Amino acid sequence: MNEFNFYIIQGIQHITDPAGIDHMLFVITLCAVYELKEWKQTLILVTAFTIGHSLTLALAVLDIVSINQDLVETLIPITILLTSIHNVYQKRALRSRISWNYVLALAFGLIHGLGFSNYLRAMMMGISDSGIIQPLLAFNLGVEFGQGIIVACFMLILFVATKLITVAHREWNLYISGAGGGVALTMIIDSIWL
Secondary structure, eight states: OOHHHHHHHHHHHHHHHHHGGHHHHHHHHHHHOGGGGGGGHHHHHHHHHHHOOOOOHHHHHHSSSOHHHHHHHHHHHHHHHHHHHHHSSOOOOOHHHHHHHHHHHHHHHHHHHHHHHHHHHHHTOOOOOOGOOOHHHHHHHHHHHHHHHHHHHHHHHHHIIISOOOOHHHHHHHHHHHHHHHHHHHHHHHHHHH
């Protein structure tokens, strides 16, 4: 297996690893507000998140940006909690919802990228700064592909819930966003007091 493929697989595994539920939970919570017919907007939203975390991931791996990892591990569940609250209380107007959600995904992606940085930095030990572009690109492509897998599974479950079981989308959003916010709240408490 060549190096590029290795880092793609690492990116996919990192985002889909159940042990790293925080990033998966963020993607799911971020998508909860969207209906099946908005699948393109959902993919663009996840890509906005990827752009945000790719930027800070690159800056952190290059040692241009450094932030206390304990703080990052507290901020990540805060982004999930804020996203879940935003999902529940936002207005239904499609145009403003989409643009604000993209900004939210991009901004919170910046924080999540810092969470990926230690993992990737450890994998890239011994690679010179000039040689990290290709592994960094491959890792981010893997993360994007992994997020696509999560979104596809999410959309399948959304289809079953709203089309076959006929759960109203408003209730779906409340349930998924509420569950995401509840898990995030426990993660915040754990990171602060444990």
